[in-house]
Amino acid sequence: MSERENKDFRPAFGRKFNVTLRVLGNEENAGEGLLFLGNYMALDHSRGAAVYLDALKPHAILICGKRGYGKSYTMGCILEELAFLPEPIKGNLGSLIIDTMGIFWTMRNPNISEAVRLKNWELTPSGLGIEVFVPAGKVDAYEKRNIGVKPFSISIRELSGSQWCRTLRIEEVSPLGILLVRTIESLREKGDPYSFEDVINEIFLDSRSDSASKGAAENYFRAVKSWGLFSKEGTSISELITGGRTTVLDVSTLENENVCAAAVSILAGRLYEERLEARRIYEKKQMGEKLEDKEFPLVWLFIDEAHIFLPAGRESLASEVLINRCLRQGRQPGLSLVLATQRPASLHPDVVSQSDLLICHRLTSSDDILALETSRPLYMQENLRAYLKKMGSERGAALIVDDHSESVHMVRIRPRRSWHGGGEPNALGPCKEGREETKTQVPEQFT
Numbered sequence: 001m002s003e004r005e006n007k008d009f010r011p012a013f014g015r016k017f018n019v020t021l022r023v024l025g026n027e028e029n030a031g032e033g034l035l036f037l038g039n040y041m042a043l044d045h046s047r048g049a050a051v052y053l054d055a056l057k058p059h060a061i062l063i064c065g066k067r068g069y070g071k072s073y074t075m076g077c078i079l080e081e082l083a084f085l086p087e088p089i090k091g092n093l094g095s096l097i098i099d100t101m102g103i104f105w106t107m108r109n110p111n112i113s114e115a116v117r118l119k120n121w122e123l124t125p126s127g128l129g130i131e132v133f134v135p136a137g138k139v140d141a142y143e144k145r146n147i148g149v150k151p152f153s154i155s156i157r158e159l160s161g162s163q164w165c166r167t168l169r170i171e172e173v174s175p176l177g178i179l180l181v182r183t184i185e186s187l188r189e190k191g192d193p194y195s196f197e198d199v200i201n202e203i204f205l206d207s208r209s210d211s212a213s214k215g216a217a218e219n220y221f222r223a224v225k226s227w228g229l230f231s232k233e234g235t236s237i238s239e240l241i242t243g244g245r246t247t248v249l250d251v252s253t254l255e256n257e258n259v260c261a262a263a264v265s266i267l268a269g270r271l272y273e274e275r276l277e278a279r280r281i282y283e284k285k286q287m288g289e290k291l292e293d294k295e296f297p298l299v300w301l302f303i304d305e306a307h308i309f310l311p312a313g314r315e316s317l318a319s320e321v322l323i324n325r326c327l328r329q330g331r332q333p334g335l336s337l338v339l340a341t342q343r344p345a346s347l348h349p350d351v352v353s354q355s356d357l358l359i360c361h362r363l364t365s366s367d368d369i370l371a372l373e374t375s376r377p378l379y380m381q382e383n384l385r386a387y388l389k390k391m392g393s394e395r396g397a398a399l400i401v402d403d404h405s406e407s408v409h410m411v412r413i414r415p416r417r418s419w420h421g422g423g424e425p426n427a428l429g430p431c432k433e434g435r436e437e438t439k440t441q442v443p444e445q446f447t
């Protein structure tokens with residue numbers, strides 16, 4: 001954490017300028033590329049100085065907390081701050097959120113429901129110019145609801161025979177599994193893209209399988225086609241990620257968790273490879289080579305409900321890529337990962353130990369607290385339970401453990417500038433201005 005005079009930056013609150021600038025995540029940050037997270041929260045819950053997160057370097061951030069205490073809200077704040085960064089820093093960064101709940105498209109709209117609170121924080125409601133992608137087969141359903149979206153698909157050839165078996169929960173050594181692996185591997189060997197029709201034709205050309213297996217394989221691939229997620233060519237990664245842009249990939253229509261995990265695995269793997277290549281180009285340019293190649297931006301990949309993709313005690317289709325490439329090696333190519341979960345106990349333990357920043361909202365389950373405490377850094381002077389008790393039950397309050405400065409901070413996350421789509425619906429009907437404020441249970445004197 002770097003501490004400098006805060007004169008030139010956003011006031012912490014109530015126009016106090018004479019406090020120090022706090023940047024979590026990068027000791028050397030001299031005051032550029034700052035994401036405004038909120039304010040320090042003192043033990044009496046009064047407001048302290050502004051807290052910033054560094055956006056110049058890649059980070060692995062874990063956001064956790066029990067249901068309804070601010071995980072997706074905080075994710076949204078970080079996405080907003082990345083989108084509001086000044087050029088040229090913003091142009092070098094591309095954000096992508098894997099939206100499992102279908103709640104982030106609302107960020108296009110300004111958060112007028114919390115306008116009063118925002119004013120108290122000297123902020124204004126503001127929507128973001130986001131792009132929302134949905135599985136290609138579901139575009140019409142969104143358009144009917146007047147939600148502007150773009151089609152997204154993955155090329156069928158991205159998945160190996162064995163990955164198809166795992167996605168479809170088929171035993172690889174069963175007659176059906178053997179047929180699938182043989183079919184897909186034979187198509188992949190040819191090297192060209194192939195369609196669903198090509199897969200089905202290839203299945204029926206197989207001379208070593210019985211007709212029942214062939215019929216079952218055909219049915220499976222017809223079902224896959226109906227998900228609308230796979231196509232012959234697939235969406236190019238540069239269409240999805242561009243410097244200076246926030247992209248939402250809404251996968252909430254995919255009912256099968258394995259399919260979501262397969263999609264995340266392919267995307268994360270491609271992002272990692274693109275960044276490795278961009279890093280090579282960057283190094284060559286640094287060494288004086290004149291290259292025309294456009295650099296792929298530094299990526300911030302956000303994943304909500306991370307326990308689906310990185311479960312504890314078993315491997316999902318995305319575990320290997322997310323842990324070994326993004327979490328362990330993502331720093332070098334410039335791939336940041338922001339993961340959120342309700343259940344740290346259900347999350348792969350490497351996520352806690354490999355994250356350089358932990359943002360912990362209210363947690364009450366012993367299992368979850370224990371899961372975090374097991375990887376508790378030695379510099380925490382008290383146990384996590386004691387810190388969480390001090391933090392209390394305020395929504396949006398968070399404990400931030402920063403591995404860079406080896407410090408722990410109690411923070412009140414700032415209100416959202418863009419519309420938050422993840423709150424609970426209210427039986428009284430759609431939100432009117434002011435209701436959100438009462439729901440957050442923030443004592444009046446601190447709003």
Ligand SMILES: Nc1ncnc2c1ncn2[C@@H]1O[C@H](COP(=O)(O)OP(=O)(O)OP(=O)(O)O)[C@@H](O)[C@H]1O
Nearest residue numbers: 067068069070071072073395396413414422423440
């Ligand atoms: N920083 C904050 N300031 C004010 N209110 C907040 C803040 N964070 C969260 N809230 C309130 O809490 C509600 C729930 O937050 P959020 O939707 O982020 O929950 P969540 O932890 O993601 O829950 P779930 O696990 O069910 O998805 C929000 O709708 C908002 O009203």
